[in-house]
Every structure is written in structure tokens, then in C-alpha cells.
């Protein structure tokens with residue numbers, strides 16, 4: 001008698017193999033048998049799920065999230081868990097909450113607030129600092145049952161802050177690097193799944209760049225070199241310019257020396273629209289020489305969501321708007337509909353010194369309405385600028401009108417990268433490349449501006465079912481990208497495929513009915529903190545370690561998720 005049998009499934013097992021009809025038996029936390037439906041099959045079970053007409057796929061493995069704080073207070077880890085994600089990797093981009101000295105917790109909160117736009121008040125209220133070392137942090141995670149499995153990387157910035165204190169942004173001496181190495185080693189021995197760092201000038205907090213952004217190659221090689229001792233082997237990097245010779249050099253050297261896998265974020269950028277091809281070709285070339293550098297790519301453009309409740313929108317720095325900014329939404333909407341206020345607002349320029357900020361807020365040819373369901377591959381002819389030109393209005397006026405829709409809760413989608421050609425063809429190319437890996441959802445982060453934790457759902461709704469502006473992905477191909485491929489990238493050998501002996505992390509999906517809804521603002525973080533969330537319909541069941549965690553989109557209360565140590 002099995003614990004659970006899922007019958008009559010259309011099984012897509014994550015390997016990329018063709019879909020096949022199957023009954024799947026689960027015992028304890030693992031898949032115990034798979035057989036063709038009918039006949040003797042896999043035998044009886046205490047609980048049966050009829051998956052007739054349903055897709056059964058492995059639980060999604062999301063390797064790029066920032067739930068480091070949320071995972072210590074929220075057992076549900078939404079929104080990722082609402083989208084069939086069963087394993088998340090945290091500690092990306094060099095930021096996290098361990099190791100930490102008791103007097104330096106504020107610094108790490110401010111860093112996370114600045115870099116990842118997670119409300120500091122929520123982090124202050126939510127996190128109980130029951131750790132100092134990385135190992136103690138892992139133990140604290142381990143103590144808490146939750147809906148999904150979590151794994152954490154040692155964040156370089158926290159290590160720097162731990163060892164260098166107030167000098168975290170400065171160069172380290174040899175002795176200090178040696179001390180950092182001991183701290184990293186402690187984390188790796190305790191079960192960290194990798195190590196991460198930030199090399200981007202776009203990630204900033206009130207203290208400036210993320211500590212380590214300018215760290216010399218020697219430091220990165222010394223710390224990253226510890227991965228050669230195993231068992232964790234992954235070094236994650238967020239960088240603006242992976243193609244810079246000096247950046248490429250240390251990443252390649254690290255991968256070469258330490259039998260380490262280096263993964264860095266790759267996108268199609270406006271200033272080098274085919275640069276991603278060179279990066280992919282380079283990764284392929286390196287792989288032939290046994291050097292494992294893996295560009296991490298996303299399945300849709302990382303896009304900012306502009307709205308009256310967001311962290312950023314085209315009017316946020318206009319004096320007239322600033323004077324209204326603290327009014328409740330309904331009042332703000334009423335004022336912004338007032339003819340006189342509008343005229344004043346539309347005549348103004350943003351009062352902000354940074355040309356980058358002005359540029360980001362006024363790219364009207366890169367702003368689109370985001371309806372329900374949302375379109376993340378919009379036709380360029382539907383942009384704010386295009387509609388303004390067609391209707392003889394100012395782009396700013398069109399943007400304002402759209403943001404005032406739905407009583408001021410409407411959102412505009414403003415892609416940042418990988419939409420340079422006005423479509424997602426570059427993304428398709430990046431996703432399909434044998435050396436790339438799917439990531440960059442940033443689950444749990446950028447709460448006031450980005451909501452990409454839903455990317456795994458989008459992979460099916462858009463790339464398998466919905467895309468009209470170009471080629472689609474095959475179902476088996478798409479499923480493999482978010483399961484076996486992501487799992488393998490981080491060395492998870494026990495998940496990512498549905499096979500006897502593997503963990504029973506599964507999704508039972510109504511593929512025809514699978515629908516991604518528009519993101520919306522919620523105020524459900526600790527201290528009433530704000531975050532964008534996004535729902536989906538069509539996940540009939542999600543199973544983690546053999547237990548049903550979600551049924552028809554509702555949590556069952558089961559919390560089989562645990563910390564995955566390396």
C-alpha cells in the first residue's frame with residue numbers, strides 16, 4: 001500500500017523525454033514506482049489523486065531568490081510557493097543575513113533594503129536574530145518547518161561586514177582575507193550550497209555599493225577557491241559587464257582552478273544587443289576546455305512595474321506629485337484626476353539629480369499597460385509612446401491615465417533588458433542554449449517594483465501555450481529548463497526529475513486552465529510592509545517530499561519543506 005498514487009498523469013518527468021501516460025507512486029518523501037496506467041500498475045494507495053487530463057511535472061527549482069529574511073518568519077514563502085516552486089536557493093548576489101555580529105544587524109538590513117528593495121521595517125520586525133555564524137543561521141532555518149525546501153549560499157557582503165566591520169567597503173589586508181576565508185569555510189562546512197558576490201554598480205544601499213563589489217580578483221579567488229574543497233561547488237555572481245576582460249578573467253580562473261561552477265546573470269542589453277551571443281559562445285568554448293561558467297538567464301524581461309503604489313513611476317520625482325505622495329491612494333487618484341493638478345504635473349520635470357533615474361522613469365517607448373492576464377512580450381506599437389503618437393497626446397499624459405485605471409492600482413510594465421528588439425527572441429535563444437541556466441526570478445525581492453517569482457508559471461503560460469509573436473518551447477523542453485537543468489546547476493541530485501528514488505516534489509497542473517494573473521500590491525509583510533504578489537490558477541496540487549502542500553491554489557497546512565544542506 002503506497003502513501004500516495006497519482007493516476008492517469010500526463011507525465012513530463014523533467015529529463016526532457018517525451019510526455020507519457022503514467023501512474024506515479026509515492027512512499028514517504030520519494031517517488032517509489034512509475035508504471036503505465038491500467039493493468040497491475042503501481043498498486044493501491046492510502047491516497048489517490050486522479051490526474052486524468054493533467055500534466056504532472058517535477059516541482060520547480062528556483063535557483064535565484066532572496067528569501068533569506070522571509071524564510072525565517074514565513075513558512076509559506078509566497079509568492080514562489082503559489083507557482084509550484086518546491087525548492088528555492090537564497091543568498092544570491094552577495095547579500096544575506098549571516099554571518100552577522102549582534103551590533104551589525106542593521107547594516108545587513110539596510111543593505112538588503114537598498115539592494116533588493118525589501119522593506120527594512122518588515123525585516124526588523126520579521127527577523128529574530130538567533131544566529132551569528134552562517135552555520136547557526138542554517139540551524140535556525142532548519143528549525144522551522146515550511147512549505148518549500150530552501151538552500152542558502154554564503155553571501156560575500158555579509159562575510160566582509162563580519163570581518164571588516166565598518167571598513168566593509170574597503171580593501172582587506174592579507175590577514176583579513178584569511179579571516180574571511182575561515183568564515184566562508186565555516187559556512188560551507190555547515191551546509192551552504194554555494195557562495196555569492198555582487199559586482200554591479202546598480203546594487204546600492206545607503207552605505208554605497210555592496211561590500212565586495214570592488215574586491216580584487218585575489219580575494220574572490222581566495223574565497224571562491226574554497227569551493228574546490230567541496231561539497232558545494234557554485235559561485236554566483238551578479239555583474240553588469242561579464243564581458244569585461246578583467247571580470248571574465250577571474251571568473252574563468254576561479255572555475256578553472258577550483259572545479260567550481262561560476263554562474264552569472266546574463267541579459268540582452270541595449271548598448272550591446274548581440275553581446276549575449278558572445279557570452280553564450282564563450283561559455284560553450286570554456287565548457288569544451290572543462291571550465292564550467294554558466295550564464296544565468298530569465299524567461300522574460302526583468303521588468304519594473306510602475307504604479308502609484310510602486311517604488312518608482314514616471315511622476316514620483318515631480319514636485320506636484322511629491323506634495324500628494326503621502327495621501328491615501330483614493331485621495332491621490334482624485335487629485336490626479338483634477339484638471340488643474342494634471343496640467344501642473346504634466347508641465348513639470350522630475351526634480352532628481354541622477355540622469356539614470358530620469359532616464360528609467362521616462363522611457364515611454366518601453367512602458368506598457370499590464371492587464372490581467374499580463375502580457376510580458378508586448379507589441380512595441382502598444383507602448384505609451386506609440387499610443388501617445390497615434391492619439392496626439394503627451395506620453396506622460398498617457399502614462400498617467402493608464403496608472404489611474406483600476407482606481408489607481410493599475411501597473412505599467414517597463415522592461416529593463418532582453419526586450420531590446422521589441423520581442424523575446426533573444427530570451428528564447430538564451431534559454432535554449434545548452435550552457436545557460438534559468439534563474440533571476442529574484443523571488444522575495446524588489447518588493448515595490450518587480451514581481452518575477454512567477455517566472456516558472458510564465459514559462460508554461462507564455463512559452464508553451466500562449467506566445468503569438470514567434471516560436472514557442474516544447475512542453476518537455478520548458479519543464480526540463482525549470483527542473484533538471486536548474487537542479488543540476490546547483491548539484492541537487494535528488495530532485496528535478498520524476499524517477500523512482502527521487503524526491504516526490506511534484507506539480508499536478510491543469511495546463512489548459514493554467515493562468516497567470518496580474519501582479520498586485522499587498523501589505524502583508526511584517527509591520528504591514530508592502531510587496532508585489534502575483535497569483536496563478538491551474539496548479540491543482542503541489543507535492544513536496546510526498547506531502548500535498550497546495551490543493552487548488554490553497555495551502556493545505558502541510559509543511560514538509562526543510563533546509564537542504566550540501
Ligand SMILES: [Zn+2]
Nearest residue numbers: 092093238442
Ligand atoms: Zn539577485
